[in-house]
Amino acid sequence: MSRDGQKIDRRKFLKGAAVGAAAVSSTAISNAQDQESADHQHAPSDIALRVKALETVLTEKNLVDPSVLDEVVDRYENRIGPQNGAKVVAKAWVDSDYKARLLDDGTAAIGELDLLGTEGEHMVVVENTAEVHNLVVCTLCSCYPWPTLGLPPTWYKSSAFRARAVIEPRAVLREFGLEVSDETEIRVWDSTAEMRYLVLPRRPEGAEDMNESELADVVTRDSMIGVAIL
Numbered sequence: 001m002s003r004d005g006q007k008i009d010r011r012k013f014l015k016g017a018a019v020g021a022a023a024v025s026s027t028a029i030s031n032a033q034d035q036e037s038a039d040h041q042h043a044p045s046d047i048a049l050r051v052k053a054l055e056t057v058l059t060e061k062n063l064v065d066p067s068v069l070d071e072v073v074d075r076y077e078n079r080i081g082p083q084n085g086a087k088v089v090a091k092a093w094v095d096s097d098y099k100a101r102l103l104d105d106g107t108a109a110i111g112e113l114d115l116l117g118t119e120g121e122h123m124v125v126v127e128n129t130a131e132v133h134n135l136v137v138c139t140l141c142s143c144y145p146w147p148t149l150g151l152p153p154t155w156y157k158s159s160a161f162r163a164r165a166v167i168e169p170r171a172v173l174r175e176f177g178l179e180v181s182d183e184t185e186i187r188v189w190d191s192t193a194e195m196r197y198l199v200l201p202r203r204p205e206g207a208e209d210m211n212e213s214e215l216a217d218v219v220t221r222d223s224m225i226g227v228a229i230l
């Protein structure tokens with residue numbers, strides 16, 4: 001679907017949400033959802049509906065500009081995400097000079113690709129090797145490098161992951177299906193508002209003949225957080 005098509009759908013949906021917000025009636029909300037189900041596979045969750053209703057009210061009171069909201073949503077839905085981090089990783093794999101710059105000064109090297117931004121102004125890149133496996137967490141909240149990885153997954157924000165990643169990283173990784181041998185050191189990096197981390201995973205076996213863009217396609221979000229390998 002084109003971007004314009006999405007925007008039209010979004011507008012249509014806002015009208016449905018407005019009905020729900022104004023009436024505060026479960027019947028009105030379920031009608032809005034039924035209407036929406038005709039166009040979309042999944043009806044929105046209750047929280048999504050509340051957000052949309054709030055957006056509608058703010059828009060009607062001229063407190064927010066809906067075109068600005070559309071721009072923000074489009075940015076995080078379509079343009080900012082792990083595909084950006086994957087570009088950084090793939091470039092580091094094929095360009096050893098770039099890799100050296102990336103590990104020396106992540107912020108500058110990611111800036112070379114124009115991939116810095118809000119919630120990712122100061123970046124440190126840590127390299128997985130045969131001896132060291134890196135894992136990123138934010139023990140305090142959910143600091144995460146938005147420009148290179150998009151928005152953090154739910155489990156990253158969970159109190160269980162935040163607490164246990166530091167205390168028992170090997171057990172946590174095992175639960176993600178990743179067995180790290182006892183000989184491999186696990187380094188856990190605690191993100192802050194000032195410093196965000198990106199893991200440079202090891203290039204997978206059998207990827208020797210791939211070009212940079214093919215390599216970018218095999219890099220996963222989880223491998224750049226450190227809960228998976230490639």
Ligand SMILES: [Co+2]
Pocket residue numbers: 138139140141142143144191192193
């Ligand atoms: Co945080």
